[in-house]
Amino acid sequence: MEPSFLESSDFAATQARHLMQCWASQRGYAPIPVAETRGCWIHTSDGRRIFDLRSAHECINLGFNHPHVLEAMRRQMDKVVYVTDDFATEPTARLVQKLAHLCPGKPDKKVFLSQSGASAVEAAIKAARMYQYNRVFGGPIRPDDIDAPRQYPYPYKIISRYRSWHGATAGAASASGDPRRWFQEPFTVPGIVFAPDAHPYRSHFCNGSEGVAAQLQFLEYLIEQEGGSNKVAAVLIEPVVGSNGIIPPPPGYLAGLRKLCDDWNLLLIADETMTGLGRTGRMLALEHDGIEPDILVLGKALGAYCPLAATIFSETVSRSFDDHIFGHGQSFSGHALGCAAAVASLEVIEADGFLERVRVDGEYLGKALRELANRHPSVGDVRGLGFFWTLELVKDRETKEPLRRFTEKYTPTVVGRLSDFLLRERQVYVPSDKFGIWVVPPLVATRSELDFVVEAIDAALDIADAELG
Numbered sequence: 001m002e003p004s005f006l007e008s009s010d011f012a013a014t015q016a017r018h019l020m021q022c023w024a025s026q027r028g029y030a031p032i033p034v035a036e037t038r039g040c041w042i043h044t045s046d047g048r049r050i051f052d053l054r055s056a057h058e059c060i061n062l063g064f065n066h067p068h069v070l071e072a073m074r075r076q077m078d079k080v081v082y083v084t085d086d087f088a089t090e091p092t093a094r095l096v097q098k099l100a101h102l103c104p105g106k107p108d109k110k111v112f113l114s115q116s117g118a119s120a121v122e123a124a125i126k127a128a129r130m131y132q133y134n135r136v137f138g139g140p141i142r143p144d145d146i147d148a149p150r151q152y153p154y155p156y157k158i159i160s161r162y163r164s165w166h167g168a169t170a171g172a173a174s175a176s177g178d179p180r181r182w183f184q185e186p187f188t189v190p191g192i193v194f195a196p197d198a199h200p201y202r203s204h205f206c207n208g209s210e211g212v213a214a215q216l217q218f219l220e221y222l223i224e225q226e227g228g229s230n231k232v233a234a235v236l237i238e239p240v241v242g243s244n245g246i247i248p249p250p251p252g253y254l255a256g257l258r259k260l261c262d263d264w265n266l267l268l269i270a271d272e273t274m275t276g277l278g279r280t281g282r283m284l285a286l287e288h289d290g291i292e293p294d295i296l297v298l299g300k301a302l303g304a305y306c307p308l309a310a311t312i313f314s315e316t317v318s319r320s321f322d323d324h325i326f327g328h329g330q331s332f333s334g335h336a337l338g339c340a341a342a343v344a345s346l347e348v349i350e351a352d353g354f355l356e357r358v359r360v361d362g363e364y365l366g367k368a369l370r371e372l373a374n375r376h377p378s379v380g381d382v383r384g385l386g387f388f389w390t391l392e393l394v395k396d397r398e399t400k401e402p403l404r405r406f407t408e409k410y411t412p413t414v415v416g417r418l419s420d421f422l423l424r425e426r427q428v429y430v431p432s433d434k435f436g437i438w439v440v441p442p443l444v445a446t447r448s449e450l451d452f453v454v455e456a457i458d459a460a461l462d463i464a465d466a467e468l469g
């Protein structure tokens with residue numbers, strides 16, 4: 001018989017027993033019981049106050065329990081929580097209109113709403129392929145022709161990059177270079193080709209504009225060798241790489257990529273699941289380079305405290321489905337409560353001065369982190385923008401030999417010890433599965449909270465420095 005939950009005050013133990021933790025072997029799973037959350041802080045049942053330096057995996061850009069968002073959710077809950085897309089609700093309509101306008105390009109776009117970054121990427125990949133079929137073979141369609149089985153043998157290849165993560169479902173994981181793709185192998189979805197990374201600190205090309213030109217030249221060679229417009233459907237990128245190292249692209253790279261896509265009739269899919277909604281100091285990371293995507297993916301922070309993701313299709317892509325079936329969908333699409341939370345969250349981010357403050361305080365944070373690099377030889381590189389920074393740790397600055405290799409995702413390394421120290425000794429939560437230390441605070445963090453974080457990292461870096469002998 002199921003034991004009565006109410007009899008057990010130790011809900012953390014119950015959770016540890018029955019919840020399958022993400023990306024972890026389950027033995028030793030020991031979640032910390034939480035009493036409440038406020039702003040940037042998690043208050044634990046045993047009386048600690050922990051700063052969330054990963055913004056709950058980048059899902060709470062506005063910090064926890066933002067009053068404007070909670071109020072909008074409360075109001076919406078009394079009206080409509082969810083109806084299917086055969087019906088319309090005000091928050092769903094407002095959100096898709098807002099998203100159609102915040103994504104660069106002509107305004108008559110369409111938005112597919114789902115609940116996770118992975119599902120939004122799946123929709124992007126599928127739609128890019130269907131769009132290409134419609135473009136190349138589709139022709140005019142009579143109503144009688146609309147017959148799903150006869151549609152879509154298409155130019156299908158998706159070009160992605162090794163330093164990328166697009167989610168854990170089969171298609172999204174197959175299109176990810178991150179070692180988490182290996183859990184999907186050998187059953188990866190066919191039709192993915194990996195291009196070199198745009199990584200100034202660890203470039204396989206020379207640095208500066210010559211390096212960017214060489215990289216784009218190689219990419220064009222790759223597109224041609226893969227069959228060009230007849231075979232390739234789209235290029236999928238994170239405009240600023242997230243999980244795989246927080247890597248802003250070198251100047252000129254994204255503009256060059258956009259041009260290549262135009263020249264070869266490929267769609268540019270920008271996955272801003274992690275970087276969208278103000279994280280980099282602009283509503284979208286793409287805005288730093290003035291690039292228009294053909295398909296934009298948003299997730300994580302979009303729904304504030306509700307699981308919500310969006311795949312936004314440019315006017316040209318949207319039009320392609322006027323008379324062809326958009327052969328994709330899922331339950332809960334357009335969830336009214338999630339949309340109400342998203343609209344409220346966007347109102348906060350769009351308010352006067354909000355993003356300006358993220359940019360200014362982001363510079364302040366970056367400067368403080370660079371000062372840490374001056375004192376700690378284990379810091380090889382400091383990079384980022386807005387409230388999206390990382391300190392990459394190395395054994396040797398000269399050779400750039402990393403303290404944790406890209407492929408050592410699940411190998412215990414000193415990086416793990418740093419995050420244990422930060423949590424236990426400094427009350428700063430920053431999960432350790434990275435190449436260094438992530439500095440990704442909620443966008444509402446104050447300067448004194450940023451100072452607190454930098455001071456904690458300063459102490460933690462001594463552990464990494466000691467590793468260098």
Ligand SMILES: Cc1ncc(COP(=O)(O)O)c(C=O)c1O
Nearest residue numbers: 116117118165166167242273274
């Ligand atoms: C850029 C990017 N795309 C997609 C995803 C997958 O999102 P989700 O975990 O919500 O499926 C992630 C998750 O980290 C991500 O960083």
